[in-house]
Amino acid sequence: MRTEHAPTIRRADYRPLAWTVDAVELYFSLDPEATIVRNTMQMVRQGDGPLVLLHEGLMREDLTINGEPPRKMRDEGGRIEIEVEPGLDAVEVVVVTRLNPSLNTELSGLYQSAGGLFTQCEAEGFRRITCFPDRPDVMARFTVTLEADKRDYPVLLSNGNLVGQGDLEAGRHFAKWEDPFRKPCYLFALVAADLVVLERKATTMSGREVLLQVYVEEGNLDRSGHAMDSLEHSMRWDEETFGLELDLDRYMIVAVGDFNMGAMENKGLNIFNAKYVLAKPETATDVDYENIESVVAHEYFHNWTGNRVTCRDWFQLTLKEGLTVFRDQQFSADMLARAGGETARAVKRIEDVRVLRTAQFPEDAGPMSHPIRPDAYQAIDNFYTATIYEKGSEVIRMLHTILGVEGFRNGMDLYFSYHDGQAVTCDDFVEAMSEANGVDLDQFMRWYSQRGTPTVHADVAFADGQCTLTLTQSRPDKDDEPLQIPVAVGFIGADGMDLPLRLKGEAEAGTTTRVLQLKEMQQQFVFDGIPTDAVPSLLRGFSAPVVMAVNESDEKLAFRMANDADPFNRWDATQRYMTRTLLGMAASGDPKVPEAFISAFDVLLNNEALDPAFRAVALTLPSEPYLLEQMDVANPAALRTALMLMSKAIGTELAQDWLRIDEAMAVPGEYRYHPADAGKRSLRNLALRYLCAANVNEGVAAAELRVARATNMTERFGALLALVQSPAIESADLALKAFEQEFSQDALVMDKWFSVQAAAWRWSEAQPSTLERVEALTRHPAFSLSNPNKIYSLFGGFFRNNPAEFHRADGAGYRFWADRIRELNARNPQVCSRMARMLENWRRYTPELQQQAKAQIEALVGDEALSPDVREVLEKALG
Numbered sequence: 110m111r112t113e114h115a116p117t118i119r120r121a122d123y124r125p126l127a128w129t130v131d132a133v134e135l136y137f138s139l140d141p142e143a144t145i146v147r148n149t150m151q152m153v154r155q156g157d158g159p160l161v162l163l164h165e166g167l168m169r170e171d172l173t174i175n176g177e178p179p180r181k182m183r184d185e186g187g188r189i190e191i192e193v194e195p196g197l198d199a200v201e202v203v204v205v206t207r208l209n210p211s212l213n214t215e216l217s218g219l220y221q222s223a224g225g226l227f228t229q230c231e232a233e234g235f236r237r238i239t240c241f242p243d244r245p246d247v248m249a250r251f252t253v254t255l256e257a258d259k260r261d262y263p264v265l266l267s268n269g270n271l272v273g274q275g276d277l278e279a280g281r282h283f284a285k286w287e288d289p290f291r292k293p294c295y296l297f298a299l300v301a302a303d304l305v306v307l308e309r310k311a312t313t314m315s316g317r318e319v320l321l322q323v324y325v326e327e328g329n330l331d332r333s334g335h336a337m338d339s340l341e342h343s344m345r346w347d348e349e350t351f352g353l354e355l356d357l358d359r360y361m362i363v364a365v366g367d368f369n370m371g372a373m374e375n376k377g378l379n380i381f382n383a384k385y386v387l388a389k390p391e392t393a394t395d396v397d398y399e400n401i402e403s404v405v406a407h408e409y410f411h412n413w414t415g416n417r418v419t420c421r422d423w424f425q426l427t428l429k430e431g432l433t434v435f436r437d438q439q440f441s442a443d444m445l446a447r448a449g450g451e452t453a454r455a456v457k458r459i460e461d462v463r464v465l466r467t468a469q470f471p472e473d474a475g476p477m478s479h480p481i482r483p484d485a486y487q488a489i490d491n492f493y494t495a496t497i498y499e500k501g502s503e504v505i506r507m508l509h510t511i512l513g514v515e516g517f518r519n520g521m522d523l524y525f526s527y528h529d530g531q532a533v534t535c536d537d538f539v540e541a542m543s544e545a546n547g548v549d550l551d552q553f554m555r556w557y558s559q560r561g562t563p564t565v566h567a568d569v570a571f572a573d574g575q576c577t578l579t580l581t582q583s584r585p586d587k588d589d590e591p592l593q594i595p596v597a598v599g600f601i602g603a604d605g606m607d608l609p610l611r612l613k614g615e616a617e618a619g620t621t622t623r624v625l626q627l628k629e630m631q632q633q634f635v636f637d638g639i640p641t642d643a644v645p646s647l648l649r650g651f652s653a654p655v656v657m658a659v660n661e662s663d664e665k666l667a668f669r670m671a672n673d674a675d676p677f678n679r680w681d682a683t684q685r686y687m688t689r690t691l692l693g694m695a696a697s698g699d700p701k702v703p704e705a706f707i708s709a710f711d712v713l714l715n716n717e718a719l720d721p722a723f724r725a726v727a728l729t730l731p732s733e734p735y736l737l738e739q740m741d742v743a744n745p746a747a748l749r750t751a752l753m754l755m756s757k758a759i760g761t762e763l764a765q766d767w768l769r770i771d772e773a774m775a776v777p778g779e780y781r782y783h784p785a786d787a788g789k790r791s792l793r794n795l796a797l798r799y800l801c802a803a804n805v806n807e808g809v810a811a812a813e814l815r816v817a818r819a820t821n822m823t824e825r826f827g828a829l830l831a832l833v834q835s836p837a838i839e840s841a842d843l844a845l846k847a848f849e850q851e852f853s854q855d856a857l858v859m860d861k862w863f864s865v866q867a868a869a870w871r872w873s874e875a876q877p878s879t880l881e882r883v884e885a886l887t888r889h890p891a892f893s894l895s896n897p898n899k900i901y902s903l904f905g906g907f908f909r910n911n912p913a914e915f916h917r918a919d920g921a922g923y924r925f926w927a928d929r930i931r932e933l934n935a936r937n938p939q940v941c942s943r944m945a946r947m948l949e950n951w952r953r954y955t956p957e958l959q960q961q962a963k964a965q966i967e968a969l970v971g972d973e974a975l976s977p978d979v980r981e982v983l984e985k986a987l988g
């Protein structure tokens with residue numbers, strides 16, 4: 110493991126390499142303990158300077174240049190520099206390394222999982238396999254031969270096309286793969302394992318027949334169909350929406366149980382966390398189905414946005430990630446709308462914004478805050494962040510809003526026509542958008558260099574038959590210049606109907622929603638003919654990733670909850686009302702739930718004209734991390750008290766409505782993954798959630814029955830969650846036991862079982878503390894420190910989803926956290942670093958909590974053995 114302090118890498122220091130790789134031939138003699146890699150590179154000079162090869166933790170057996178050991182070579186800090194004689198412009202470099210995949214607990218490079226061998230190379234894992242100029246701007250042709258024991262590793266896969274295979278002596282066999290496209294080494298992959306495969310043929314829009322494959326462990330074929338369907342839908346969508354076709358004859362998805370993140374877009378050989386592949390109704394929830402569809406799409410879309418056109422350097426990461434998230438969000442929205450209508454699309458938008466507000470807003474307000482294109486980093490793996498991904502996607506979405514569907518498509522076409530096969534920058538992308546549309550986007554580019562969530566203050570004034578909307582933008586960094594912010598607005602008349610809008614000077618009124626372009630620090634927009642009792646609805650559809658600050662009375666919020674024609678803003682009105690009420694309760698010494706709140710809630714709950722899916726998201730309380738972020742001083746205990754009271758009140762006072770809804774939302778017949786059914790199940794689960802929180806007997810009984818009898822996991826798990834999150838401790842324990850017995854052999858279901866317990870609220874002192882429970886669960890036979898999903902479920906679930914129990918007044922949560930960091934640091938720095946980030950916003954908490962958190966972080970930072978990934982996060986937290 111690396112223990113040296115990592116230097117800071119700066120975007121401004123980018124220089125092209127003097128030597129690049131034209132073609133690389135890799136020969137793997139695979140063995141779990143002693144794999145030999147022979148790497149033959151044809152390298153060419155493209156400028157002045159030494160030939161550079163990067164490496165990490167390798168046992169090197171040989172290194173030659175044109176058949177000789179290098180004469181002038183420096184090897185320091187993972188960087189080899191070879192002086193090549195002047196006049197020599199092409200050389201062959203051969204490197205032989207020996208690897209022990211069974212000891213690779215970092216899951217970066219070549220590693221072992223459930224007896225198979227897998228790779229993960231993004232961002233810098235390839236240098237853990239062989240010495241290579243491991244940077245995304247080195248795009249080479251790859252030929253790969255894999256040789257392994259045939260019985261243990263019957264399936265041998267790598268990128269591109271299979272060009273040869275056969276048996277060898279001593280029970281071994283080989284497969285030779287050739288990738289017809291140049292690629293950076295972070296897209297290299299291999300799989301050697303005992304797997305079964307689901308296959309389908311598909312025809313691309315140009316009429317080529319392609320082979321689609323989903324590889325899973327024996328026994329999981331019945332769970333691979335949804336991933337395959339998702340792949341087919343993604344292919345079709347990219348053809349129809351962007352004219353982009355699959356460029357290979359064969360496209361493979363492989364599921365693996367041990368994986369640091371969601372999935373990886375390796376060219377033609379996507380490797381997936383099994384969680385994002387495997388689904389059947391008995392074991393996967395609607396949310397799992399939705400996630401699988403979106404992750405499969407995401408990785409597939411990378412084939413163009415990421416692989417065919419890649420990043421020049423890692424600072425440009427959002428070039429591929431922000432854009433690809435935007436593409437997968439659009440795809441999912443279209444798929445949902447096709448099946449479930451426009452509300453389903455709106456619900457998807459709401460879910461995406463909820464993620465942004467829960468994960469990205471706090472990140473952008475904390476010590477790790479960075480622009481979507483950062484200027485510096487220490488460990489690149491720390492920068493696969495909500496900012497790069499989710500805010501990056503919002504930035505692309507704003508371009509889409511500004512340029513329109515057609516303009517955006519023209520920009521994409523131009524981008525590919527200029528840059529196919531290249532490694533480029535975010536500027537190249539925005540320039541193509543600008544040129545294709547004849548639109549100046551210079552000011553827009555500031556979104557790439559400014560960090561922090563902007564706030565837009567809105568002031569609405571009526572005078573002389575005119576309504577003046579004054580918008581003012583502000584950001585954390587004082588020197589920031591104004592951003593271009595598209596603000597979609599509407600006005601709702603007293604009758605609840607949207608008003609047609611006419612800006613001053615315009616002859617006729619137009620649409621009821623207008624996108625205003627805020628480009629100055631402050632700007633006024635004057636509308637004619639808006640009655641003084643009209644209610645503004647601002648930032649419709651969340652047209653920009655900003656905080657919209659506007660003074661709105663409870664009555665106006667309730668009015669918008671009942672009438673706003675923009676479903677996103679209608680939802681947002683509920684969130685604002687809930688947030689305000691909860692924070693008010695948390696701040697009060699004697700918290701009570703206001704009656705007006707319950708009745709506004711009641712109106713929405715019983716509005717049969719609204720789709721169940723919408724009612725479910727609208728009636729779900731804002732997430733705890735988001736609420737904490739809204740408090741002047743984050744006080745998890747006070748917030749939890751308010752949340753408990755609120756949940757109880759909603760459950761008690763509306764018990765009859767919830768019971769009726771629970772019955773009415775039953776979906777008859779066999780399970781199908783469909784937004785209409787999923788919406789009903791989701792509202793049904795929410796009903797149980799409130800009923801159980803209020804300990805309503807019929808609700809608890811219904812939940813018990815459902816945990817035992819429901820035939821789909823969505824309802825079973827929804828009921829389990831409702832019980833575990835309730836004061837009905839005994840029912841919860843019984844349900845957990847039954848669940849455990851049934852699923853003890855199913856790793857993915859057990860992940861759910863761990864996470865639901867980690868998130869458990871403590872309703873009374875009589876209940877054992879969640880921390881003790883989490884500690885005990887670390888000794889459960891199904892738990893394992895070497896499986897990232899388990900870490901994310903149990904520890905992540907506790908640190909992230911259970912603030913009140915984690916930030917305990919006695920500091921025991923922090924001590925537990927610090928011990929886990931020490932334990933994981935040596936094993937898997939990437940996963941550990943994610944856990945380390947769970948306390949980065951410690952300065953937001955009460956002084957007593959701050960003091961204890963700080964002491965733990967300081968003690969960790971003093972430890973020399975800290976990996977650079979974890980060190981960067983913790984030092985920034987203290988900094």
Ligand code: B3K
Nearest residue numbers: 231232372373374490493
């Ligand atoms: N590109 C990968 C993420 C790699 C993370 C490396 N630490 C998955 C994705 O965004 O599609």
Ligand code: ZN
Nearest residue numbers: 407411430433
């Ligand atoms: Zn991605």
